[in-house]
Amino acid sequence: MKVATILAMLTLSLSALAQPPELSEEQMQRMMQSANEMQACFAQVDQSALEELGKKAEQLETQINSLCASGKRSEAERVALKFGMEMANSEEMKALRKCGEMVRQMMPPMLFKTDPEYREDRHICDNG
Numbered sequence: 001m002k003v004a005t006i007l008a009m010l011t012l013s014l015s016a017l018a019q020p021p022e023l024s025e026e027q028m029q030r031m032m033q034s035a036n037e038m039q040a041c042f043a044q045v046d047q048s049a050l051e052e053l054g055k056k057a058e059q060l061e062t063q064i065n066s067l068c069a070s071g072k073r074s075e076a077e078r079v080a081l082k083f084g085m086e087m088a089n090s091e092e093m094k095a096l097r098k099c100g101e102m103v104r105q106m107m108p109p110m111l112f113k114t115d116p117e118y119r120e121d122r123h124i125c126d127n128g
Helices: 002-018 025-043 047-069 073-089 091-106
Strands: none
Touching: 025 091, 047 073, 047 091, 073 091
């Protein structure tokens, strides 16, 4: 719930900065309604399940780092991809994507530019 509240406040702040100062009352009301809907969306996400996913991710990070250090790059990549697929298909992540779309609609497009450092050919062991 803390995360949802922080995200809602951040989104409102950034949205307010991105909007021209002469917002009509109707535009302001729509923006507030969207923020409330977004906050309600995040509130429905199972926080304990997210915490469990976070713990599992930390455990797998340790395992992946160990595999990378041992030169087992293919196995490290397999473990990372398997967990990534599990996360992507989890109900919690589906719910977060739905809420995230609300955030995306409220934010100016310029904040979602692709990171030029990103390369699809990077290996999990080559992070950092």
